[in-house]
Amino acid sequence: MDQPILQLVYSSRATEPFNSVQMEALLEGARRFNAEHDITGMLLYADGHFLQVLEGPQETVETLLARIDADPRHDHVRVLLRSQRAHRDFPDWHMAYHLVDEATRSTHPELAFFFSDDFSAEHFLPWSTPVGYLLLAFRAMSIQAPAA
Numbered sequence: 001m002d003q004p005i006l007q008l009v010y011s012s013r014a015t016e017p018f019n020s021v022q023m024e025a026l027l028e029g030a031r032r033f034n035a036e037h038d039i040t041g042m043l044l045y046a047d048g049h050f051l052q053v054l055e056g057p058q059e060t061v062e063t064l065l066a067r068i069d070a071d072p073r074h075d076h077v078r079v080l081l082r083s084q085r086a087h088r089d090f091p092d093w094h095m096a097y098h099l100v101d102e103a104t105r106s107t108h109p110e111l112a113f114f115f116s117d118d119f120s121a122e123h124f125l126p127w128s129t130p131v132g133y134l135l136l137a138f139r140a141m142s143i144q145a146p147a148a
């Protein structure tokens, strides 16, 4: 029954800083589309940078990535990880969301390394394993405090 899914992780930079109203609007549209198209994942926002995990049927994920890439609300979209897998890391979230702010940084000092610079691809590319670690750490937070 389980079809292999594509999991894709990218980072990008907001062209203008997002406020909470703009983020809510983005998430509302994203979650509606994702629920209808079997897409799950997580979005992190830190100091004007995004890190997003998209999971779902390969073609759907690739098409969505192309749409997201063309979105003028951000640029510098760089794919960091792309893998075929049997199971999803975020099966319960049509798009979990975390704002990575000072509070997150102080309550999770073990993650400070990841935010010492930003989510820029230059920062993450040599660290694909830590990216996986980071995402799983936030998945644990999603389980503790459901984000979607």
Ligand SMILES: Cc1cc2nc3c(=O)[nH]c(=O)nc-3n(C[C@H](O)[C@H](O)[C@H](O)COP(=O)(O)O)c2cc1C
Pocket: 012, 026, 029, 030, 031, 033, 034, 043, 050, 052, 064, 067, 068, 069, 071, 073, 074, 095
């Ligand atoms: C950082 C970021 C993440 C996004 N994530 C999603 C998503 O998970 N699902 C989705 O449908 N749209 C997402 N969007 C919105 C799409 O880029 C796009 O605006 C939306 O799919 C509507 O596309 P359309 O204007 O071509 O119809 C995201 C946009 C940004 C800037």
